[in-house]
Amino acid sequence: MRLARYRPVALFLAAAVALELLAVHGGKGFLLTQLTMSAYYTLVVLGLSLLMGYAGQISLGHAAFFAIGGYASAALTTWDLSAWGGTGLVKALVAAGALAARRDAYGGPVLAFHPWLACACAVALALLVAWLVGIPVLKLTGHYLAMATLGVGTIILSVAVGTEALGAADGISGVPPFPLLFGAAVGGSAAERVVNYYVAFGLLALGLLLLSNLVDSRVGRALRAIHGAEDAAGAMGVDTGRLKLRTFVLSAGMAAVAGVFLTHFNGGIGPSEASIMKSVKYVSIVAVGGMGSLWGTLATSLVLNFLSLRGYFGSFDDAVFGGILILIMLFSPDGVLSPRLWRAARAAVLRPRPAEAPAAGDAPAAGDAPEDVR
Amino acid sequence: MALLEVSGVSKRFGGVHAVNGVSFRVEKGMIKALIGPNGAGKTTLFNLVTGYFSPDAGEIRFAGRPLQGAPPHRVAARGISRTFQHIRLFPGMSALENVMVGRHLRGRAGFLAGMLHVRSARREEARDRERAGELLDFMGIAALAGSEATSLSYGQQRAVELARALASDPEMVLLDEPAAGLNMRETADLARRIASIRERGVTVLLVEHDMSLVMGISDEVAVLSYGEKIADADPRSVQKDPQVVRVYLGDEEC
Amino acid sequence: MFGELVAQYLVAGLTYGTIYAVVGMGFNIIYNATGIINFAQGEFVMLGGMTAVSLSTLLPLPIAIAGAVLATMAVGALIEMTFIRWLHRPSVLRMIIITIGISILVREAALLLWGQGVRALPYFTGNEVSSIALGGARVSPQVLWAVGACAAMVVAITAFFRFTMLGRQMRACSANRVAASLCGLPTRNLITLSFVLSAGMGALAGCVVSPITQTQYGMGTGLAIKGFTVAILGGLGNSLAALAAGLLLGVVESFSVSLLPTAYKDAVSIAVLLAVLFLRPSGIFGGRVAARP
Numbered sequence: 001m002r003l004a005r006y007r008p009v010a011l012f013l014a015a016a017v018a019l020e021l022l023a024v025h026g027g028k029g030f031l032l033t034q035l036t037m038s039a040y041y042t043l044v045v046l047g048l049s050l051l052m053g054y055a056g057q058i059s060l061g062h063a064a065f066f067a068i069g070g071y072a073s074a075a076l077t078t079w080d081l082s083a084w085g086g087t088g089l090v091k092a093l094v095a096a097g098a099l100a101a102r103r104d105a106y107g108g109p110v111l112a113f114h115p116w117l118a119c120a121c122a123v124a125l126a127l128l129v130a131w132l133v134g135i136p137v138l139k140l141t142g143h144y145l146a147m148a149t150l151g152v153g154t155i156i157l158s159v160a161v162g163t164e165a166l167g168a169a170d171g172i173s174g175v176p177p178f179p180l181l182f183g184a185a186v187g188g189s190a191a192e193r194v195v196n197y198y199v200a201f202g203l204l205a206l207g208l209l210l211l212s213n214l215v216d217s218r219v220g221r222a223l224r225a226i227h228g229a230e231d232a233a234g235a236m237g238v239d240t241g242r243l244k245l246r247t248f249v250l251s252a253g254m255a256a257v258a259g260v261f262l263t264h265f266n267g268g269i270g271p272s273e274a275s276i277m278k279s280v281k282y283v284s285i286v287a288v289g290g291m292g293s294l295w296g297t298l299a300t301s302l303v304l305n306f307l308s309l310r311g312y313f314g315s316f317d318d319a320v321f322g323g324i325l326i327l328i329m330l331f332s333p334d335g336v337l338s339p340r341l342w343r344a345a346r347a348a349v350l351r352p353r354p355a356e357a358p359a360a361g362d363a364p365a366a367g368d369a370p371e372d373v374r
Numbered sequence: 375m376a377l378l379e380v381s382g383v384s385k386r387f388g389g390v391h392a393v394n395g396v397s398f399r400v401e402k403g404m405i406k407a408l409i410g411p412n413g414a415g416k417t418t419l420f421n422l423v424t425g426y427f428s429p430d431a432g433e434i435r436f437a438g439r440p441l442q443g444a445p446p447h448r449v450a451a452r453g454i455s456r457t458f459q460h461i462r463l464f465p466g467m468s469a470l471e472n473v474m475v476g477r478h479l480r481g482r483a484g485f486l487a488g489m490l491h492v493r494s495a496r497r498e499e500a501r502d503r504e505r506a507g508e509l510l511d512f513m514g515i516a517a518l519a520g521s522e523a524t525s526l527s528y529g530q531q532r533a534v535e536l537a538r539a540l541a542s543d544p545e546m547v548l549l550d551e552p553a554a555g556l557n558m559r560e561t562a563d564l565a566r567r568i569a570s571i572r573e574r575g576v577t578v579l580l581v582e583h584d585m586s587l588v589m590g591i592s593d594e595v596a597v598l599s600y601g602e603k604i605a606d607a608d609p610r611s612v613q614k615d616p617q618v619v620r621v622y623l624g625d626e627e628c
Numbered sequence: 629m630f631g632e633l634v635a636q637y638l639v640a641g642l643t644y645g646t647i648y649a650v651v652g653m654g655f656n657i658i659y660n661a662t663g664i665i666n667f668a669q670g671e672f673v674m675l676g677g678m679t680a681v682s683l684s685t686l687l688p689l690p691i692a693i694a695g696a697v698l699a700t701m702a703v704g705a706l707i708e709m710t711f712i713r714w715l716h717r718p719s720v721l722r723m724i725i726i727t728i729g730i731s732i733l734v735r736e737a738a739l740l741l742w743g744q745g746v747r748a749l750p751y752f753t754g755n756e757v758s759s760i761a762l763g764g765a766r767v768s769p770q771v772l773w774a775v776g777a778c779a780a781m782v783v784a785i786t787a788f789f790r791f792t793m794l795g796r797q798m799r800a801c802s803a804n805r806v807a808a809s810l811c812g813l814p815t816r817n818l819i820t821l822s823f824v825l826s827a828g829m830g831a832l833a834g835c836v837v838s839p840i841t842q843t844q845y846g847m848g849t850g851l852a853i854k855g856f857t858v859a860i861l862g863g864l865g866n867s868l869a870a871l872a873a874g875l876l877l878g879v880v881e882s883f884s885v886s887l888l889p890t891a892y893k894d895a896v897s898i899a900v901l902l903a904v905l906f907l908r909p910s911g912i913f914g915g916r917v918a919a920r921p
Binding site for chain 3: 058152276321
């Protein structure tokens with residue numbers, strides 16, 4: 001019975017393996033790059049889905065947390081400290097294994113923070129920012145919350161664009177690969193494409209597992225209660241403010257982790273990752289997948305991100321997301337997988353067939369009732 | 375010492391005194407009713423006790439310690455549970471899950487424990503599930519545990535709400551018009567259940583319109599009119615109180 | 629010298645401030661009528677400016693501007709009738725997302741139509757170097773046009789709501805929509821009218837400032853945030869307070885440039901928004917309450 005709990009995640013992993021085999025053996029191995037990127041973006045969207053769909057709080061600035069993770073990791077791993085190589089502090093850092101020496105694209109020596117340490121710092125920074133921002137912001141509701149999160153996102157964006165040390169409009173490039181166990185690394189080399197695909201989907205599956213456990217736990221029920229009837233949740237002893245804040249921090253942390261990995265995978269990050277449109281895309285994917293449906297969000301996120309990254313929407317990319325957002329909110333605010341929508345669709349398809357009414361006085365014999373008229 | 379002591383509590387909205395200098399006591403283990411015509415301030419008083427409003431003046435003490443100013447979740451943590459006049463069940467969750475949310479205060483599992491599904495969280499979960507099932511059984515709706523709570527009939531929803539309020543093992547429950555919308559048979563069932571809630575050692579404070587319910591089961595009845603208390607005694611005396619009769623039954627008796 | 633610099637900053641601040649005030653009032657008009665915050669508010673300003681630039685190549689400037697304002701009003705009406713009119717009591721979250729979607733669509737349509745280029749209307753009088761001395765500062769006559777037009781709009785809209793039958797009906801509709809419709813008021817049409825009015829105001833503001841600030845397809849989002857800041861500063865729904873708040877924000881922003889890099893200019897005004905939301909959610913001039921404690 002306990003294993004049944006993990007069956008959906010196992011199925012998801014099996015599907016990921018099948019997809020990989022299909023792509024590689026179908027001679028379309030290059031597709032793995034976009035699939036890998038989609039997986040990381042999906043991690044962001046899952047965290048946002050917890051916040052929006054379960055805790056019922058909108059965030060129009062989630063790209064900012066992705067960007068904080070990515071930028072912090074990129075900055076720390078590309079910040080060359082060799083000029084200070086003689087100072088005691090740098091020597092101590094080297095001795096502690098906090099710094100890693102490597103060669104840049106032109107063969108020059110670079111001494112910068114080790115990616116693991118940079119990753120930890122980046123995620124910690126994102127958690128800290130989310131916590132500091134969340135305390136006042138989550139006291140707001142409705143329009144005010146939406147505008148405040150939009151504002152926070154814009155501030156982070158303008159810091160990214162306006163700061164020379166972060167590469168201003170160009171962003172940061174030359175970010176080294178992120179070494180994992182057994183010599184594998186998160187990076188852009190074609191040779192490691194398959195490994196990277198599995199790292200990304202493994203991370204996504206882990207996130208999925210943790211979140212699906214969470215929504216089915218004491219905290220998850222409390223979150224759904226807040227979403228459904230916040231005042232009644234308070235009467236049950238649920239500390240709504242605290243729970244909302246923790247959910248916000250958790251989902252920001254997931255966005256930051258995705259930001260770190262994707263930045264190392266791409267070898268760089270630019271300010272477009274912090275843009276408002278990115279945040280809005282995340283929100284629209286959650287809306288399409290269905291608020292409060294992790295699996296629906298997972299599926300729509302992988303599909304939409306992949307199509308978008310492959311450039312299927314061309315220069316209409318933003319317009320497609322805007323249009324999707326409106327259509328979904330107008331016609332099926334519960335998402336495309338909402339049972340209500342499917343019932344309505346089925347009714348619409350089946351309606352043309354007129355039901356045959358039994359003639360008056362023609363009572364059906366017992367046990368002969370037409371049960372299956374579907 | 376009374377379990378709940380409300381002294382000189384006032385609350386005004388704009389220029390209206392919703393509650394004006396009201397005092398009353400609820401002794402441990404009793405069933406006390408607050409009655410009064412519409413707009414008398416009963417629900418406001420409930421919201422003051424449970425932390426949804428804070429009083430402009432006066433003091434509320436529970437088990438000897440001040441209660442006013444605490445937010446709803448702190449009030450709940452002190453051992454006061456409540457139901458709502460307009461049913462406030464959690465949509466999209468089953469009846470059982472609704473009652474399990476009521477167990478929130480009795481659990482400890484946080485984010486990490488929930489995500490990792492650790493053994494202590496699993497044990498807690500199993501215990502809460504069992505307890506929630508018992509309460510649904512107590513309310514006579516065990517068969518509906520898996521149904522979506524908000525899709526149940528009105529009477530059944532009231533039963534889920536009451537089970538949810540009891541789930542935290544409170545010292546005291548506040549029931550806001552629990553018989554509203556129930557038929558005669560359901561009301562009689564409810565009266566029996568309220569009596570057996572008290573037998574479990576839970577003190578009951580209820581706001582009610584249904585006089586037969588109130589007079590039948592209450593140990594004490596306080597009557598409010600236009601935000602002020604006009605009577606507070608055992609049901610028999612209250613029923614005979616001329617001021618109560620005038621307020622409650624209108625002026626035709628005079 | 630120093631005084632002159634201060635005066636220049638002040639003038640620049642007031643110029644931007646009037647636009648923020650007009651966008652903020654646009655928020656107020658729709659919010660009053662519907663309870664919706666229209667996230668596409670800034671797009672009206674962009675549409676007005678862009679349409680006027682295009683029309684001005686064919687028509688005399690005043691007619692081009694009038695045409696642009698009318699066209700934007702039509703877009704406002706169209707948006708309301710297509711996306712909002714038939715929704716039955718939509719949730720706040722749903723309306724936020726829908727209006728964001730609308731703003732994206734309008735923006736993308738503008739990109740398709742006009743491209744990424746920065747455009748501008750010609751100066752109404754004189755040119756970019758002509759200036760009028762005004763108490764130590766050199767002021768472009770266009771600034772006077774912008775401030776004058778925005779001030780005229782504020783006065784006109786206040787008078788409209790206070791003294792005309794239609795304006796009173798709209799106030800009745802915002803105070804209690806059900807009661808208004810029971811009294812026989814065409815509440816749905818009044819709501820459409822609120823979109824038309826706020827689109828028209830935005831468009832006119834977009835035209836008068838276009839020579840100074842220039843017009844680009846993506847300018848709407850920033851304006852929306854600032855307009856919202858202004859609406860909140862003034863206490864949602866209060867038009868005259870929004871004007872004061874708009875001027876205040878413009879000046880604060882303008883002086884911030886002297887202390888911080890220009891790239892952080894937007895961050896400053898958003899910091900103001902956040903500070904107000906956290907500290908005085910009912911606005912610095914009082915009014916409705918944003919947050920429940």
